[in-house]
Amino acid sequence: MSEKKKPKKVFVSGSISPEKIATSIANHQVKTNIGAHSIFLGQVRADEIDGKTVTAIDYSAYEEMAEQKFYEIREAAFDQFDLTCMHIYHSLGEVKSGEICLFIFTSSAHRKEAIEACNFLVEEIKAKVPIFGKELFEDETHQWKVNR
Amino acid sequence: MKVTVKYFGAIAEQAGLHEEAIELSEIGTSLGDLKTHCIQKYQLDDDALQIAINQQIGTVNTLNDGDEIAFLPPFAGG
Numbered sequence: 052m053s054e055k056k057k058p059k060k061v062f063v064s065g066s067i068s069p070e071k072i073a074t075s076i077a078n079h080q081v082k083t084n085i086g087a088h089s090i091f092l093g094q095v096r097a098d099e100i101d102g103k104t105v106t107a108i109d110y111s112a113y114e115e116m117a118e119q120k121f122y123e124i125r126e127a128a129f130d131q132f133d134l135t136c137m138h139i140y141h142s143l144g145e146v147k148s149g150e151i152c153l154f155i156f157t158s159s160a161h162r163k164e165a166i167e168a169c170n171f172l173v174e175e176i177k178a179k180v181p182i183f184g185k186e187l188f189e190d191e192t193h194q195w196k197v198n199r
Numbered sequence: 200m201k202v203t204v205k206y207f208g209a210i211a212e213q214a215g216l217h218e219e220a221i222e223l224s225e226i227g228t229s230l231g232d233l234k235t236h237c238i239q240k241y242q243l244d245d246d247a248l249q250i251a252i253n254q255q256i257g258t259v260n261t262l263n264d265g266d267e268i269a270f271l272p273p274f275a276g277g
Contacts, residue, residue: 093277181251
């Protein structure tokens with residue numbers, strides 16, 4: 052049976068540490084009805100654009116609307132997939148290239164539901180949540196990121 | 200009748216501000232009127248612009264006193 056969780060705060064300030072991800076995995080070892088986890092990690096890419104390299108992305112958001120969208124997306128995922136639990140974290144502020152800016156963690160009794168729910172969440176978040184990314188270059192110029 | 204207009208990301212950069220109150224009696228009470236007013240005032244790039252009224256992107260075109268209108272550039276989460 053899926054357990055519906057109260058919405059937690061999705062946004063974290065700065066990058067998401069590998070330790071936070073490891074701790075999150077460890078915290079699920081007591082939930083022995085889980086048979087499969089699926090994890091998506093978004094990492095800031097050091098894209099080269101016109102000879103300049105992206106050193107970081109400065110994330111901002113329309114926070115009230117974003118929190119509401121995250122809530123709707125979570126509810127849709129719980130309705131659509133047989134999940135034991137689900138966690139979503141997204142960075143705000145500056146995240147350096149190579150660091151993690153999005154952490155999605157879905158757990159289920161079986162792999163198919165966990166994997167499909169994780170993919171669903173990634174696509175929904177990229178399409179529907181008002182988050183904006185300013186790509187910062189080493190020479191202190193910038194450009195605005197657009198999701199493909 | 201007054202609404203709050205919020206600008207985000209590249210749009211905030213073009214407008215040079217994040218938020219302002221706009222009196223609609225001077226420009227018209229439809230979303231179309233407000234959109235035209237703001238785009239012209241700040242020379243905003245409206246190619247991929249989305250507008251949310253009270254945090255909903257939709258088809259509503261009539262504005263009410265106290266509405267919160269957000270000008271949203273392309274999303275870049277993840």
